[in-house]
Amino acid sequence: ETGVTQTPRHLVMGMTNKKSLKCEQHLGHNAMYWYKQSAKKPLELMFVYSLEERVENNSVPSRFSPECPNSSHLFLHLHTLQPEDSALYLCASSQGIAGGPSQETQYFGPGTRLLVL
């Protein structure tokens, strides 16, 4: 499935840097998601956008700032991160309002492997 792309694939940043992760979906979906995957832990949902409106923010620290300029693009702006923020950051999208359970299926991008030094 190449419908969701993420850039960069790898990122190394210092604690004082500012960087952004980009996600783009080519599936015509209405909802987009950011997840964090740390070692030995389940995927943790960070943010949910539906029709470009943020509908969920799962107690994520303010050093992570999402942006959804349109239904195809999602950004995660990073600043003053901590070493424990090193993880795989995954973007996903789902169909949204369309009727039927299949709209709940989320399709993932390849992820950005982030290392904070």
Place this chain on the structure above:
Amino acid sequence: DQQVKQNSPSLSVQEGRISILNCDYTNSMFDYFLWYKKYPAEGPTFLISISSIKDKNEDGRFTVFLNKSAKHLSLHIVPSQPGDSAVYFCAASEGATGAGSYQLTFGKGTKLSVIP
């Protein structure tokens, strides 16, 4: 408190045999269940799903079974192939949470190794 549990971190199966991956959940509001497959350095790939109104869904070599009374689902892969070696995640949804978006709750995953 983990609402979706995959109690086996790993599973080894001989090529050609059946692989059975298990998943238990605690939230009775979950109404849609999915299995994802993940290779190293890639994002999870959707494999198969099942709605709570069904107890079985089949797609080629993959079958998912749902036992609502036991709050248990399983993924069967028959026959298993070396290319099936990956981490398998179980996920569950309790329906729309906001303007058509859905939150999935994931298990920790089971690493399947298919031995040639």
